[in-house]
Amino acid sequence: MDIIFIEGLKVNTTIGYYDWEKKIKQLLVFDIKLATDIRHAAKNDELAKTIDYAEVSELVDEFCQKNPVDLLETLGQRLVETLQAKYALSWLQIKISKPTAVEQADAVGIIIERGNRN
């Protein structure tokens, strides 16, 4: 299995359960791993035959801006569904960190993993 990854993707967006959080933007950091077979792209050196990590990064930012929700769980699950609908993914892992949420911690957040890692 091959993996396309995006590490430390920073997105400033509206996210949070409390009323005060709905009036501000906060930093989220995404680490994303998408399983694909890179041999299709490598055969003829074609971007169109792989998952464009720049396109995915843009998608994640736009998705966050358009989908303000309370919980990281909701954001993560909806993002997973969007990525699965757009790309043929046998496996994916998305980590969403909220570095400013808990003062005593460097970051808190969620990790979602779906599919089979063969």
Ligand SMILES: Nc1nc2c(c(=O)[nH]1)N=C([C@H](O)[C@@H](O)CO)CN2
């Ligand atoms: N499991 C979760 N716990 C909490 C979340 C969350 O999204 N998932 N969110 C909050 C608040 O929005 C918090 O980040 C404000 O400091 C609390 N716990």
